[in-house]
Amino acid sequence: MVAEKPDLWDRRYADEGHIWGNDSSPTADLLRDTIRNQPGKGPQLFMLCDIGCGYGRDALKFAAAGHTVLAIDPSKKGLELASATQRQLNSEGLMKGSVTFMHGTMAHVLDAHVGHFDAIYSHRTIHLLDPKPVDDFAVKAAERIVPGGFLCIGARSPKDFNPEQMKALTVHGKTVRDAVYTDKKREGHVLHFWDKARFREVFARDFNIKQFVTTTELEAVTNPGVMTSLLIMLAQRKTNGSTPKVSAG
Template identity: 30%
Template sequence: MRHAEFREPRLVQVYDAECPWSREDDFFLAVVNETPGSRVLDLGCGTGRLALGLIAAGHEVTGVDPARASLEAARAKPSAERVTWIEGTSSILPAGSFDVAVMTSHVAQFFVGDIEWAGALSDLGRSLVPGGRLVFDSRDPQARRWERWNPVDSRRRIMLPDGRAVSAWTEVTAVQGGAVSFTHHYIFPDGERLMSTATLRFRTEELIRSSVEAAGFAIEAIYGGWNREPVGVGDGEFLVIARRS
């Protein structure tokens, strides 16, 4: 199934267990906290990890995601009733409703086509107030992160809350024109095997800058690592902070 780790309830549980709060969330929280008490859009909120952290920090949060199973997991968490959860895509965003918009966990890379990406940026710009900020992450293609997505380097054991362990690994199936397709494999203790397929777009810094600016944003900063290192000397990331013009 495509994007099954977000859509298949059994894999959503695995995803949630594999992706606890991390320094990546610390980065986004710190940037959002620069606008105290802000109205925040979390586009591609998934199971709600960051959205709930933002609520705890005193922000008003709306989490938007097209995957119902992920949203159901988010709604079941403590304090979830304080977040506005919406099933949908960027196309349903209300105009001028947010001070800050975030896309975390490399959600930006799921917009593979240039037209699709431009549309999402346009929707985000429309949803922000004048001067509102957009913050997102995208992997630097120079780091060639996908070369580690193979059955040897990516093999891992994921512990579920009930103590069971799921075996998982990833394999790349195609690399073409900046788009990398891959499959996640999962084996559950009862022997069930599930797969999730996806394609991510690895845009260069030049492409990110030009597309974001074309959508009416001014780039404030692009960092290469979670401690705000320069591009090329950090964690193989593009951490983009932009402001609606």
């Protein structure tokens, strides 16, 4: 399978800028509502990690609200845009917390980071990745999230399979799980769709799945009217699972 190439995203951020606008994503909204209701922990004590942060629309909002955020993306162009917004928010005194933008992939961040997070979230990224790195991520995320901490992930759902633009690669029951674009514009670009069953298969070992949310979001602000179907999983690190291997830092 052809994996997503980071240079595609460099190109898109260079051409389209803030592709999905500046509002936070529905995945970040769900996590924000969840942690707002956690007793005894203000935002300044709530460490977050954003996987595939793009130009930082979510990480910067969490940081502005007082969280400490580690945000990672392999797109240098996305991170440049994120840093420009960060400088602007800092200069306007609008940053109550902090965000560190890190260049790298999902695998890098969880290998490089030495402490624990209260929550890890990722919006519109895991459907771009082959199954093996996501399986590895599920194991590492369980080691890096404190027991009772949250994992909130939004990805494209099988409703987005479009036979006019894509060819199915694998089918599970009647659901297309993996597909490749066949139209000229995105030829060879592979998508891995996420339904509830797939989330359970990958994450239920170490996480209690609390909620699924189905939603839509604009495919891009430059493409008004075209919507993307998303499924968001909110899960909580099991407290009776194996103890995280890394000491708190």
